[in-house]
Amino acid sequence: MIIGVPKEIKSNENRVALAPSGVEALKQHGHTVLIETNAGKGSGFSDDSYVAAGAEIVATAKEVFDRADMIMKVKEPIAQEYGLIRENQIVFTYFHYAASRELTDAMLQSKSITIAYETVQRKDGSLPLLIPMSEVAGRMAPQEGAKYLERTMGGRGVLLGGIPGTQPANVLVLGGGIVGTNSAKIAAGFGARVTIFDSNLYRLRYLDDVMPKNITTMMSNPYNIREAIRTADLVIGAVLIPGAKAPYLVTREMLGEMREGSVLVDVSIDQGGCFETSKATTHADPIYTVDGIVHYCVANMPGAVPFTSTIGLTNATLPYAIQIANLGYEEAIRSNEELRYGLNTYKGHITYRGVAEAFDMEYVDSYDFIK
Numbered sequence: 001m002i003i004g005v006p007k008e009i010k011s012n013e014n015r016v017a018l019a020p021s022g023v024e025a026l027k028q029h030g031h032t033v034l035i036e037t038n039a040g041k042g043s044g045f046s047d048d049s050y051v052a053a054g055a056e057i058v059a060t061a062k063e064v065f066d067r068a069d070m071i072m073k074v075k076e077p078i079a080q081e082y083g084l085i086r087e088n089q090i091v092f093t094y095f096h097y098a099a100s101r102e103l104t105d106a107m108l109q110s111k112s113i114t115i116a117y118e119t120v121q122r123k124d125g126s127l128p129l130l131i132p133m134s135e136v137a138g139r140m141a142p143q144e145g146a147k148y149l150e151r152t153m154g155g156r157g158v159l160l161g162g163i164p165g166t167q168p169a170n171v172l173v174l175g176g177g178i179v180g181t182n183s184a185k186i187a188a189g190f191g192a193r194v195t196i197f198d199s200n201l202y203r204l205r206y207l208d209d210v211m212p213k214n215i216t217t218m219m220s221n222p223y224n225i226r227e228a229i230r231t232a233d234l235v236i237g238a239v240l241i242p243g244a245k246a247p248y249l250v251t252r253e254m255l256g257e258m259r260e261g262s263v264l265v266d267v268s269i270d271q272g273g274c275f276e277t278s279k280a281t282t283h284a285d286p287i288y289t290v291d292g293i294v295h296y297c298v299a300n301m302p303g304a305v306p307f308t309s310t311i312g313l314t315n316a317t318l319p320y321a322i323q324i325a326n327l328g329y330e331e332a333i334r335s336n337e338e339l340r341y342g343l344n345t346y347k348g349h350i351t352y353r354g355v356a357e358a359f360d361m362e363y364v365d366s367y368d369f370i371k
Contacts, residue, residue: 005073
């Protein structure tokens, strides 16, 4: 199979879909890997390093898309890439369809086969291709929150961990999954007082057992969130419903209960955001203020640390990419239920229920096509 890796062109996206180690592994299985020139530059990987690993460097994204059987990316295609995607071409990347009707329509129109990293799912319910970037974003969230709590950045002027004789910041983490757990760990490491919310009591019991003593757990419901938000300095949105739009846990009305200069970091923004006032921002223009509350809603947070992110992503995606390349997508999906969950669109049909429900569109079971 010919696997193509174009350069990411979303604003301030420095990651690349494959590190040189991934290229070498695919080559060892007999596949051809095309890398657009300078695709790895932002992550610290030169064209020469890809050539040494066995890749062919090509000059343009168009050549990558024209020649490749499977495209591997980091972020979802954007408008200028829609027309490059061919019928029956496999596109393997993060899609987060539920956040964009435009993207959904474009991929359906292309009649390509799209496999979304974020919905590949194991039997235990875990999302192996989302985990590494969730770990990165989760660990970044308190960092970014701490920065924008600084008065010079528009925040309250609160030091996350405080100092002797002062109180540390109050940090709320909404969601006890991978993002939330990592956020809570880092915030607690700074010395903040952390409360982590989740709707699963069994998850809260587990977190209560394993987390540091400056982390407390709380059942997630509107009453508890509304009460806690009044004294919060930093709120981190870490909610995930696989493949579907995130619910609003913090409403516009609740902002009126918060102290001016408090900060919201919405890691759920890829799935539409879990704060009613959230809108996607970029690393170039990361924040805005609503009712005196600073909002940080960057949709590709791991793109700020691309060396770490690219290696972590390659480690996770490579076994699946090799399986698709070795067997072909149909046999790979037939033989691996995890990849079947990842199939979001198939030749003009939506094959992931959460995407169809997000836009009230027709859902077709992938078993109708790949039995």
